[in-house]
Amino acid sequence: MIRFRSFRAALLTLILGVVAVAQVSTYIIVANVNRVQAEREIETDLRHAVSAFSRVNEAQTLLLASSAKAVASDFAFRKLFFESADDLRTLQSAFASASNRINADLNAWVDLDGQVIASSLPVPDEAFMDVVFRADESEEAEASGYCEINGQPYSVVTVPIRAPIIVGWWVVGFRIDEDFAGELQAQTRVEVSFANRSGAIIASSLPAATQAALETNWRRMSTGSVEIQNLRLAENDYKISVARAPLEEGGEIAIILQFSLDEKLAPARRLGRLILFVSIGGLVVATLLAGGFARRLSRPVQRLAEHTRIIAGGDYGVRLELKRDDELGALARAFNAMSRGLAERDQVRDLLDKNVSPEVAAQLMREGSALGGEEREVSVLFADLRGFTTLSENLPPREVVTLLNRYLDRMSQAVEAEGGVIDKFIGDEVMALFGAPLAGTNSALRAIRAALGMRTALAALNQELATEGHPPLAFGIGINTAPVIAGNIGSQRRLNYSVIGDGVNLAARLQTQTRNPAFNTDLIISATTLALALADGRVLTRDLGTVTVKGRAQESQIYAVEGLE
């Protein structure tokens, strides 16, 4: 399978291929039909030639027979024939004169016993016995046939000499020679050759070279059922038909009819060449048209590809100008719409990615920026870093930010590990949500597990800091679970997904309770959180009693988390 590097080449190849296949098949079909037609015509011509041979032969012999009969019915001649029956020499000299009156190549008189009395050519005495016998047995008292004298075939006919009964026979004949072949050829346009008993070509309308080739070849032709055979003679294909005529003295002569296939095919070949020229012309035109078409098609595709690369590169500002009404035009318009959409989306995404967690961003992308407010039961976690202010005083600002980011990063990982979402960083404080923006099960337990994870992460970070020569960090965490209002909160220009409500404030307050050394814990949860967490798993806690937090009238029962079971 050929792989095309360009669509244009593939299209061009396809169109040209189709055109070429169509033209080549047309050429082959036409050539075939022509050849079959030519062969059929030749076969018809050959058959006609065989009957033409019989016809011409008959006409010739009839003419001779009529002449002979006319001369034979002359009374003086009759008398002479009869009265000089015993005077052979007189008869023979009279015969010479009588023969003169007939323009025949062969004259012979035969007596009633079939013996030759006189002949213009040297023949055996009984040469015409058979033909005379056939005539004697026929109603017309005439018969025709073929005989060969000195290798030269003759067509002969015998007529009676009546006085008034039949007293003898006159055999007249003409040579089957070049003239005869030529006459047949002129009548039938089929080449005619004659072969004598020994198979030698004795007359032919063919050129000498072809004749010689025929002489050596025709005898090899199979005789029998195949009527018309092919023979290649002197660089020419011939269709050949052989008719045979029996000789009076035994054996037969062959009438060999040839038709040059090349000659017959010549008009067809001219047509074939014409078709070939037209085909080549058509192919050239098809190439030009297909090339133009392919360019028209491939150029916008190339531009689209280029445009796609630009968009992939992040430049959504470029617009594709394709002034077309077809599918490609529609594609270009769709592309432009897409890059516009991509640009907008990218802006939103850019903003969201930096300000909200990936989950929130994803939900915002799905639901659109108009994320309305809704009430949700959410576990809110606040984690506040301790002793960082002291640490930062001894460090350059760059390192302070680096260290803070390291801390926040670890904390974020611990939150996200439990499916929590970082709501925001408030300075060095982390606010995380469980159960929003995506509603999830066991948010309370997950928040506790996240807090414990943060504890482990902080221990690991402290070990790193110790090796780096820094003092350890500490934090305090408060968790509360409560129905809150979730939504995009902010101005038109800056929106933040967040939660608000009394429960949020309580979580922040519980965090500040960890500062109380009496409690001796860095993780305080509310009774609501504990109750929900216990519904989903086991939590080891220490009851810290009730406290009154700022901003709340009633007391809150709080617990320190020791660990999970």
Add this chain to the structure above:
Amino acid sequence: MPFNPLKLAALLLATAGWLGAGGVTVTATDQKNEAVPELVVWLDPLGAPVPPADPAELAATVEQFNEEFDPYTIAVRLGTKVEFPNRDDVQHHVYSLSSPARFEIPLHGGDETEAVVMDQTGHVPVGCNIHDWMISHIIVVDTPWFGTTDESGRLALTDLPAGPYKLTAWHPRLRKTDEREINLVAGETLAVPVELRLRPDRRIRRAPTAGGSRY
């Protein structure tokens, strides 16, 4: 009238012949079992002399009528004078080149009658030089017992002395004569079926323009 023993002997012989007379009926058919008319038949006595001919009977006629010879075949006794009367308005040129009788009656017109005496036995084909189709066959025989078959192919010969005969049949369409020996018994008529193998009739077709009420 003085007694002449010779005459008596002759009378006795004649009486004996009369008393011992037999007959023959020839029925000729061809290979298609069709009757063969115009067949010439004659009987030559074997071992007995042929009776002398009565000169008064030695006459026959072959007419030229409507540009044809009539009859087509005829048998005549040796010495018969055959007359060739022309009954047509047109002239005829009657000839025969045969060896038994070679004669030529140049163009002759109506009612001119020429005669030829047949003085040799054999086949005398007679033609007309200006009408190729005209032909007649005269068979000259040396016997008083001869005739030609009728349309039904039959010929009856009567009053023949009993004894052996050679029966010969001739027809233009026969390659050679049909010959057989028969024996006639006094007072009986011998039926002789003759089956012949006839060749095609090779007569020249009459020219279509040559008039004649017969066609």
